Amino acid sequence: MKYNRCGKSGLLLPQISLGLWHNFGSVDSFENAVSIVKSAFDKGITHFDLANNYGPVPGSAETNFGKILQHNFQGNLRDEIVITTKAGYKMWEGPYGEWGSRKYLLSSLDQSLKRMNLDYVDIFYSHRFDPDTPLEETMMALDYAVRSGKALYAGISNYNPEQTREATEILKRLGTPCLIHQVKYSMFVRNAEEGLLDVLEEKGIGCIAFSPLAQGLLTDKYLKGIPENSRAFNPNGHLQLEEVSEEKVIKIIALNDIAKDRNQSLAQMALAWLLKDNRITSVLIGASSVAQLNNNIDSLQNLDFSQEELEKIETILK
Numbered sequence: 001m002k003y004n005r006c007g008k009s010g011l012l013l014p015q016i017s018l019g020l021w022h023n024f025g026s027v028d029s030f031e032n033a034v035s036i037v038k039s040a041f042d043k044g045i046t047h048f049d050l051a052n053n054y055g056p057v058p059g060s061a062e063t064n065f066g067k068i069l070q071h072n073f074q075g076n077l078r079d080e081i082v083i084t085t086k087a088g089y090k091m092w093e094g095p096y097g098e099w100g101s102r103k104y105l106l107s108s109l110d111q112s113l114k115r116m117n118l119d120y121v122d123i124f125y126s127h128r129f130d131p132d133t134p135l136e137e138t139m140m141a142l143d144y145a146v147r148s149g150k151a152l153y154a155g156i157s158n159y160n161p162e163q164t165r166e167a168t169e170i171l172k173r174l175g176t177p178c179l180i181h182q183v184k185y186s187m188f189v190r191n192a193e194e195g196l197l198d199v200l201e202e203k204g205i206g207c208i209a210f211s212p213l214a215q216g217l218l219t220d221k222y223l224k225g226i227p228e229n230s231r232a233f234n235p236n237g238h239l240q241l242e243e244v245s246e247e248k249v250i251k252i253i254a255l256n257d258i259a260k261d262r263n264q265s266l267a268q269m270a271l272a273w274l275l276k277d278n279r280i281t282s283v284l285i286g287a288s289s290v291a292q293l294n295n296n297i298d299s300l301q302n303l304d305f306s307q308e309e310l311e312k313i314e315t316i317l318k
């Protein structure tokens, strides 16, 4: 594994990080979850990403991860890993269970720590911008999370370039720099290229790309229809059947041919394509099996693209 500096901070993150959004909830196989986390760490993946609502049921990914830590990461191993959580989306009933108020964010962080049986997380994120709460309040809650020792760093996710700029400036004034932005970015979802990456570079903030495989579309999974063991087929999966459209599949087939010429799987090429940009600190993958995880890690063996390959890819993605 190679480790990249997260923006202009002191923190290094692995080029590939593991997210626990799917496959780690109470509806999933716990044994499989344990194997994936252990294999990831053995291969140098030191960063595990969670959020209050990951499951299903919401919260159960954190509970399961807490159990995995307790049995497999005893002693000083906690100091060898970076654990993150977030609050922003709906987590409980009533007016204090979502968005960006201080009331919600700090209660949620306490709940997450309890579920994972941790004293602190490494990064606490505001999961989404709240148009109705003053940004100062949301940022002051992140600053407080860090000052109280419940988080070591503050991050934001799903903020647009202007919101990012403003949030960063408030955090800087408060004395808790914005460490990282978690953004949806893949060959199929490229809004980050429209200003956000420039703001992050200018401000010295790290960038971690989530759903880098477009939830599995950028793999060989959907080349021949929709298999039963796929996120699109799974009723708990967030990939909608309509997203596996004919138009997408034509692109996936063409991209897969380029990957083959590079002696890579499509998943490997999709990850390498993101990591070629040095503004990307890490790609935050999901995996439903150890085999997928290993396949994805092998992307690091070839991160270089010829100009011709890049042009061919652009033509397909247009």
Ligand code: NDP
Residues within 6 Å of the ligand: 018, 019, 020, 021, 022, 023, 049, 050, 127, 157, 158, 182, 183, 209, 210, 211, 212, 213, 214, 215, 216, 217, 219, 220, 221, 229, 230, 231, 232, 267, 284, 285, 286, 287, 288, 291, 292, 293, 295, 296
């Ligand atoms: P990916 O785009 O990496 O999709 C992962 C899924 O793709 C896997 O669960 C699996 O699905 C399939 N897959 C992965 N590798 C392979 C492979 N080599 N071959 C074939 N299929 C493969 O990421 P996710 O969408 O899971 O998101 C990753 C993380 O990002 C989340 O866990 C979370 O931590 C974070 N995230 C953050 C968000 C935010 O708002 N900040 C929102 C969403 C995610 P299958 O079940 O079909 O096998």
